[in-house]
Amino acid sequence: MLSIKNLQASVEEKQILKGLDLDVKPGEVHAIMGPNGAGKSTLGYVLSGREGYSVDGGSASLNGADLLDMEAEERARAGLFLAFQYPVEIPGVSNLEFLKAAVDTQREARSEEKVSSKDFLKMAREACKQVDLPVDFLKRGVNEGFSGGEKKRNEIMQMLLLKPKLCVLDETDSGLDIDALQVVAEGVNSQRSPDRSFIVVTHYQRLLDYIKPDFVHVLSDGKIVRSGDASLALELEAQGYAWLQDQPAADETA
Amino acid sequence: MSKWLDSAVTRGQAVSDWLSPKRNESLELLKAASWPTRKTEAWKYVPINVWDRADLQAANTEAPVFDAIEGLGSIDLVFVDGQLQSDTIGDLPVGLSVTSIAAASEADQVWAKETFTSVKPARHLFGLVNDVLATAGVLIRVEAGAQIERPVRIVNFVTEGAEAHTRILVSVEDSASAVVIEQCSGTQLSRSTAFAEYRIGESAKLEHYRFALQTGAAMNAGGSHFELATKAELNSTLVGFGSQMSRVDIDVTHAGEYAFAKLNAIYLLDGKELFDLHSTIEHVAANGTTEENVHGIVADNSRAVFNGRIHIHRDAQKTLAELNNRNLLMSNRAEINTKPELEIYADDVRCAHGATIAEIDKKALYYMQSRGVSRAQAQIMLNFGFINELVEQMPNEILADWLRPQLRERFANMEVK
Numbered sequence: 001m002l003s004i005k006n007l008q009a010s011v012e013e014k015q016i017l018k019g020l021d022l023d024v025k026p027g028e029v030h031a032i033m034g035p036n037g038a039g040k041s042t043l044g045y046v047l048s049g050r051e052g053y054s055v056d057g058g059s060a061s062l063n064g065a066d067l068l069d070m071e072a073e074e075r076a077r078a079g080l081f082l083a084f085q086y087p088v089e090i091p092g093v094s095n096l097e098f099l100k101a102a103v104d105t106q107r108e109a110r111s112e113e114k115v116s117s118k119d120f121l122k123m124a125r126e127a128c129k130q131v132d133l134p135v136d137f138l139k140r141g142v143n144e145g146f147s148g149g150e151k152k153r154n155e156i157m158q159m160l161l162l163k164p165k166l167c168v169l170d171e172t173d174s175g176l177d178i179d180a181l182q183v184v185a186e187g188v189n190s191q192r193s194p195d196r197s198f199i200v201v202t203h204y205q206r207l208l209d210y211i212k213p214d215f216v217h218v219l220s221d222g223k224i225v226r227s228g229d230a231s232l233a234l235e236l237e238a239q240g241y242a243w244l245q246d247q248p249a250a251d252e253t254a
Numbered sequence: 255m256s257k258w259l260d261s262a263v264t265r266g267q268a269v270s271d272w273l274s275p276k277r278n279e280s281l282e283l284l285k286a287a288s289w290p291t292r293k294t295e296a297w298k299y300v301p302i303n304v305w306d307r308a309d310l311q312a313a314n315t316e317a318p319v320f321d322a323i324e325g326l327g328s329i330d331l332v333f334v335d336g337q338l339q340s341d342t343i344g345d346l347p348v349g350l351s352v353t354s355i356a357a358a359s360e361a362d363q364v365w366a367k368e369t370f371t372s373v374k375p376a377r378h379l380f381g382l383v384n385d386v387l388a389t390a391g392v393l394i395r396v397e398a399g400a401q402i403e404r405p406v407r408i409v410n411f412v413t414e415g416a417e418a419h420t421r422i423l424v425s426v427e428d429s430a431s432a433v434v435i436e437q438c439s440g441t442q443l444s445r446s447t448a449f450a451e452y453r454i455g456e457s458a459k460l461e462h463y464r465f466a467l468q469t470g471a472a473m474n475a476g477g478s479h480f481e482l483a484t485k486a487e488l489n490s491t492l493v494g495f496g497s498q499m500s501r502v503d504i505d506v507t508h509a510g511e512y513a514f515a516k517l518n519a520i521y522l523l524d525g526k527e528l529f530d531l532h533s534t535i536e537h538v539a540a541n542g543t544t545e546e547n548v549h550g551i552v553a554d555n556s557r558a559v560f561n562g563r564i565h566i567h568r569d570a571q572k573t574l575a576e577l578n579n580r581n582l583l584m585s586n587r588a589e590i591n592t593k594p595e596l597e598i599y600a601d602d603v604r605c606a607h608g609a610t611i612a613e614i615d616k617k618a619l620y621y622m623q624s625r626g627v628s629r630a631q632a633q634i635m636l637n638f639g640f641i642n643e644l645v646e647q648m649p650n651e652i653l654a655d656w657l658r659p660q661l662r663e664r665f666a667n668m669e670v671k
Contacts, residue, residue, distance in 0.1 A: 076626035088621040092639030102625035
């Protein structure tokens, strides 16, 4: 599904990713944990093609296609989805209009049939219900005036409609209360399937109680320094990240 | 010197109707007025000599038919080149009177004479011309307490080579409410002025729209002027497309305490169009509120002028006034001249103003691209959204739905270039 090799990237000439390797197979859920400033969010931005993030070396491919050579919209059409840590507010553009444009363009790119406005509205309403957002949020401006939790649920709703192959969730748990966290986790879990993979980026172990990862990686100073199974997250929760400072870049790939 | 202004004075001397005593006062002012030059601040960015020099040749072209806006249920009065197209206005709701200036009853003449030139400041040169020459127009009176939901819509269309002047006088009496739509259209070389004066009584409400949709070579100067009594409420939306010369003046006077004015304005310019919006808010009485939001997009070689003045008089304590002008520049040849002006003589007020000129929000662009929407499409959606933000605030959804396709068409045309 996703293959990242020796990825190096920088922002404003400051190197953030310093040789990151990651291999995600279809159906797998990988959690990436790590302290603040390790490069967790940068990974999502680099994969999705945000302006201002320059790739200095290495490669990333999605189902064999070179991700780094594509425009941001082409990456999305190739099946990549990034759930933003801070979803952007777009006043004046309705959620429904935005979602329809995104779904239309992705279906067109995949040579699939166009969905009628009526059918789309039905799909969107169902997706709203699934993430526990009132249906009138479809009419409102994209994320405009949404609370933190509503924004995150809106991200998951987009994911439900776009049906991506690889979902990167960037600290989707931050700022969520326990109920919202469960709603988000249920949304994600409902989408788990043998041909869809997830990268769950999180600072805390809490989310992983609800979304069970197959693998857990620790990202520190731009590299993956440790990998293990779900138990690694519990270990981190108990120990914190302080031990990272004492440890040379280790590789205990599970 | 202006040949056209001289001719306006001459033509004004020949006008004679029941408004003549008031028209003559303006005629005297007009005789003393001088034609603006580049040094005249209020006309600094406007190629006003184009107006003066335009050689109008009547072409006898037909005006399009102005259909009713579906679902709106409005009372429509259509003027083509200053001629009211139909004298029959139809059944009116109880409490509403609508009549042409020419057919005004004696009772209507009484309040109309009082209102005429008393709301609109005399400083508007084209307003003075309109005072003198506008024999065509509409009087609208809403009786005290009457809640009139059916909008009154006045359309002004000017054909090629024509010159037209129309006037609207509106009295919304105490505790009444009304909806009035002013629409100007036309694309061919022409001159027109369209001015409206509104008196909004105590605790009365006015929902107002001005659609300045003339484009191309059609030149228009006009204004909507409002006087708010105690606890009066005004909710106004202005939409402007530019043309060879297009100028709108909005004046709001908070004459009574606790009045509320919400003013939204949009302009959307392309080609070599010009749109000049001057708004002046006079807070004369205390405890008034003004919220003014102006969003503009200027593309290609076009130019927008926005001058937003808020004047808070000495006795207007506890005034709350906010003015915000945001602009999107679509090309490096497009130009925006924006100037918010605050003049405050009361010491206990809350006032904010700001003007920004920006390019498109890159974060929003990336967010949309990350969902698969192409950069070009995202740009159109964002531009539209920037304008739609204010369209969504229009209290009348049917009007908003009528307007949106016209705005979309403008955006679509912008993309071709």
